[in-house]
Structures are given as structure tokens and as C-alpha cells.
Amino acid sequence: MPSIELTQPRVIAIDDHGKKYQLTVARITQKQWQRYFDAIQSTSENQGGKRVDSFDSTSGRLALVESALIDAKGYTSREPITSISEWQKKLPLSHRAGVGSALTDVSRSEAEGDAITLGRETIYLDAVWSADSNGIMRKFRGLRHSFQTPTAEQQHRYSRDASRSVLVGGARNGKTRWLGPQSTLLALYDELVLEVDGYTVNGEVLDRDGAIANMDGYHKVAAAAELFSPAAPDVSEVE
Amino acid sequence: MIEIVRDAEGVRMALEEIFEEDFVRARVERESAGANAETKERMQRQIPKRTLSPGYYAFAEHLRSLDDERRAGIIFRVGDLAAFEARGLVALDRARSEFEHRHPACSGCGVRQENRFGRECSGCGVKFVRGKAK
Numbered sequence: 001m002p003s004i005e006l007t008q009p010r011v012i013a014i015d016d017h018g019k020k021y022q023l024t025v026a027r028i029t030q031k032q033w034q035r036y037f038d039a040i041q042s043t044s045e046n047q048g049g050k051r052v053d054s055f056d057s058t059s060g061r062l063a064l065v066e067s068a069l070i071d072a073k074g075y076t077s078r079e080p081i082t083s084i085s086e087w088q089k090k091l092p093l094s095h096r097a098g099v100g101s102a103l104t105d106v107s108r109s110e111a112e113g114d115a116i117t118l119g120r121e122t123i124y125l126d127a128v129w130s131a132d133s134n135g136i137m138r139k140f141r142g143l144r145h146s147f148q149t150p151t152a153e154q155q156h157r158y159s160r161d162a163s164r165s166v167l168v169g170g171a172r173n174g175k176t177r178w179l180g181p182q183s184t185l186l187a188l189y190d191e192l193v194l195e196v197d198g199y200t201v202n203g204e205v206l207d208r209d210g211a212i213a214n215m216d217g218y219h220k221v222a223a224a225a226e227l228f229s230p231a232a233p234d235v236s237e238v239e
Numbered sequence: 240m241i242e243i244v245r246d247a248e249g250v251r252m253a254l255e256e257i258f259e260e261d262f263v264r265a266r267v268e269r270e271s272a273g274a275n276a277e278t279k280e281r282m283q284r285q286i287p288k289r290t291l292s293p294g295y296y297a298f299a300e301h302l303r304s305l306d307d308e309r310r311a312g313i314i315f316r317v318g319d320l321a322a323f324e325a326r327g328l329v330a331l332d333r334a335r336s337e338f339e340h341r342h343p344a345c346s347g348c349g350v351r352q353e354n355r356f357g358r359e360c361s362g363c364g365v366k367f368v369r370g371k372a373k
Contacts, residue, residue, distance in 0.1 A: 049288025153319070156305070160324065163301040165294035166240050171249045176294030 003200045004129045004140055006214045009070060012099045013131040016092075020135060021074035023091070023099050028068050030186065033217030036064040037182035043168075044176045061100035062093075069099070102128050102137065106222040111142035120194065121147045123226045125219060143198035145211075145223040150192060157184055158228050185224040186217060192227070243294040244323040247330050253295035254302070254334035259287055262342060262351060266361075302327045 007027065014021045039060025044053045066088040072081050081087050088096070109124035116122060125143040132138060150158070161184040165176045189212075196211045206214060243249065263286050271282045289296065306328060309315065320328075342351040350362025359366050 044293035046289055046292055049290070051289075051293045053293075152308070152313075156319070159301050159304060160321065163244075163294075163297040165243050165297065167243050167246070167249075167292055167294060168240050169292075171246065171252075171291055171295070174292045176243065176292045176297075178294070 001198070002138075002140070003198050004127070004143070005200050005203070006206075006216060007201055008130070010103070010130040011135075012102045013135045013137050014095050014098050016095070019074060021072065021095060022131065022135065023069060023073075023095065024071035025065070025068045025099065025103065026070045028064070028103070028217065030217040032064060032067060033221075034183060034186070035067075036060045037180055037221070039063060040180060042178040042180065044178070045174070046172070057104075058097070061104065062096055064103070065096045065099045068103075069096075104218060105139075106218055108222075108226055109142050113142065113144070119149060121149055121192075121227055123147070123223045125222055125226075127219065127222075140198060143196070143219070145196050145219075146194045147189075147192040147224075147227055148194060150188065150227060154188055154191065155228070158188060162228075181225075182221050185221045188227075189215070189220040189224040192224070242323075243292075244298050244321075244327065246295075247326050249291060249295050250298055250302070250327055251330040251334050253291050253299040254331050255337060256287065256289055256291070257296065257299055257303070258334060258338040260289070262338070263287060266353075298327065299331075302331050306331055 009027065010025045012023045012025060014023065036057075037060075039057070041056040041059075042053075043055075044051055046052075069088045069091075070082075072087070072091060075081055075091070077084060084090065105128035107126050109126045111124055111126070113122060113124050123145045125145065126139055126141045127143060128137055128139050130137075158181060161179070162181040164179045166179065168175045168177055193211050193215075194208060196206055196215065199206055199211070199215065201210055201214045204210075267282045267285055271279045274282070302324070305315075305320075305324060309328070339351075341354065343355055344351050345360040345362055345365065347360060347365045348363040350360060352361055357367065
């Protein structure tokens with residue numbers, strides 16, 4: 001099964017009006033992911049007794065892409081593209097947004113996994129990573145993250161930080177801006193992870209320490225968040 | 240801009256609303272069992288609307304889960320709770336006392352009453368005897 005190589009720069013292929021573009025992104029550090037999470041504007045307000053939510057990660061995502069891009073191919077310019085001042089910001093907005101979407105294209109996997117071992121929690125993710133040598137983007141399926149079962153104290157920390165927010169405006173008509181539990185999830189991932197499958201570092205399979213040191217920050221948050229999400233019960237309609 | 244967890248009075252109000260909401264929802268579900276969908280929907284409208292920004296209810300629900308553990312006998316050490324959680328649990332106790340004062344429980348069956356002035360229990364139908372003020 002092909003694995004995600006965590007140390008290599010990622011190449012995001014974009015097809016725009018029949019033309020191919022390739023944008024290369026350096027390995028994204030946990031600090032860069034943290035800045036992205038901090039820039040997410042997730043708000044809720046009460047409108048006539050109903051909760052109305054809004055979510056906007058656009059500006060944070062663009063800032064992340066612009067800070068991580070190291071090369072771009074397929075564009076015409078008078079001089080080498082990377083020698084142009086602030087060349088990242090001169091790329092089409094739709095291309096930068098497309099790269100941002102690819103970097104954050106991580107979801108709970110629908111692929112069938114192994115039976116669960118008691119005392120161990122296993123999360124499977126699907127994710128887009130990088131274009132292959134033919135310039136084709138593929139989705140990696142069933143990326144496995146195995147964890148210890150969280151303790152009551154860890155559950156408590158998650159619940160506390162997921163419920164924290166600031167109020168913009170009045171208590172009744174003001175907006176709740178959620179602070180987000182991502183930094184807690186990053187810490188919990190490192191505390192709880194046991195092993196991962198589907199990732200390599202310089203071609204080597206990762207052990208626990210390797211996963212803590214090298215796992216992509218967005219994958220850490222996505223996997224740890226699934227740990228605390230209730231599983232959907234298998235419900236059928238009554239005939 | 241304030242951090243919601245530090246607005247103890249707002250958190251207490253959210254808790255009171257949640258207690259009332261749960262109380263009315265339980266009654267509506269009891270009374271609408273077996274009713275058709277239209278009647279159920281009409282009765283659901285009796286559930287009071289929330290009035291505060293949603294962050295208050297999220298923190299209130301977190302406090303309720305801590306409180307469930309506390310009532311189950313789990314003992315928290317001082318360092319286990321943030322100061323705002325400890326203050327929130329105090330607000331929760333106040334909100335619960337006020338709710339229980341508004342909706343006293345029947346000494347026979349334990350069902351909480353709509354108000355303090357009913358003549359008989361809405362659960363078991365037992366007649367309430369009122370003591371005369373001296």
C-alpha cells in the first residue's frame with residue numbers, strides 16, 4: 001500500500017482551463033498549523049432562539065499557503081518565478097485557495113478497518129497529500145492512528161477547551177467566537193498516540209516517537225478530534 | 240470582548256435556562272407520547288427559546304458534565320479544576336437551587352411541579368396539604 005512520505009515537499013497539481021500547474025509546498029511545521037488554527041473565525045449567534053453558526057478559514061488558509069509555497073510551475077514570467085518579490089501572493093487567488101483545500105483535505109475514513117482491540121482506540125483517516133510522478137493527485141485511504149484510551153482528565157481538558165469562547169457584543173445579541181480546541185488536540189495526540197500506519201519518514205515506518213515528532217499537525221488534530229467524537233449508531237428505518 | 244467562562248452571571252442564567260428547558264421538554268415528551276406529529280410539533284413550541292449567545296450554553300453543558308461526575312462521587316482535587324470551572328460549579332449550584340425552589344418535587348413520587356402553588360401532584364395526583372402561616 002502506498003504511504004505518505006512526511007519529509008518531502010508536497011506538490012499540488014491544479015488543472016485550470018486545460019493548463020497544468022504544479023505548486024510545491026514545504027513541509028508545514030506545527031507552528032504554521034497553529035497560526036492557521038488561530039486565524040479560523042468560527043462564530044455562533046442566537047437569532048430568535050435558534051443558533052446560527054458561521055465558519056471562515058479563508059484568510060488563515062491563504063496565509064498558510066503563502067508562507068509554505070516554495071515553487072510554482074506552469075506560469076509564464078519574465079524572470080524565474082521565485083525571484084519575483086512576493087511571488088506567492090501574485091499567483092491566482094483560486095490556485096492559492098485550491099492549494100489550501102488540498103492541504104486541509106482530511107476526513108474520517110469510510111474504509112473498512114480491523115476489529116477494535118479493547119483498551120486501544122483506532123482512527124482511520126482519508127487524505128489528499130501530494131501529486132505522484134505523473135502529476136496526478138490521489139487520496140490516501142485508511143491512514144491508521146492508534147491511541148490509548150483517553151483518561152477522564154484528558155477528556156475533561158478536551159471538553160473544557162472545546163467549550164471556551166469569547167463574546168463579541170452583548171450577552172444576548174453578541175457573537176460567540178469559539179477559541180477552538182486544536183492546540184489541546186495537538187497535545188493530546190502526542191500524549192495518546194501508540195502507532196500509525198500509512199506514513200513514512202525517509203522511507204521508514206514510524207514508531208511512536210517518530211509519529212510524535214513528524215506527523216503533520218493537521219492530521220494530528222483530525223485524528224485526535226475523532227477520538228472525542230461519538231460514533232454514529234447503526235440505525236435502520238422501522239418497516 | 241470578554242471570555243464567556245469569566246461571566247459568572249451569564250453562565251448562571253444559561254444554566255437556569257437549560258434546567259427550565261429540560262423540565263419543559265420532559266413534560267412535553269411525557270404528555271405528547273402517542274400524539275400525532277402535528278400535535279407533537281405544536282407542543283414542542285412550549286419549550287422556551289434560548290436567549291443568550293451560544294457560548295454560554297456550551298460552557299454550561301461542560302459544567303453539567305463536571306457536575307454529573309461530582310454527583311456520582313468523583314472527587315476533584317484543587318488542581319484538577321480551573322478557577323473559572325470552580326466558579327462555574329458554584330453558579331450551577333445556585334441555578335439548581337433556584338430551579339428547585341420554583342419547581343418543588345412531590346414528596347410522594349418525586350416529580351417536579353410546574354410551580355409552588357399546585358393543589359395536587361402532576362405526576363401521581365396526590366393532594367398537597369398546605370400548612371397555615373402562623
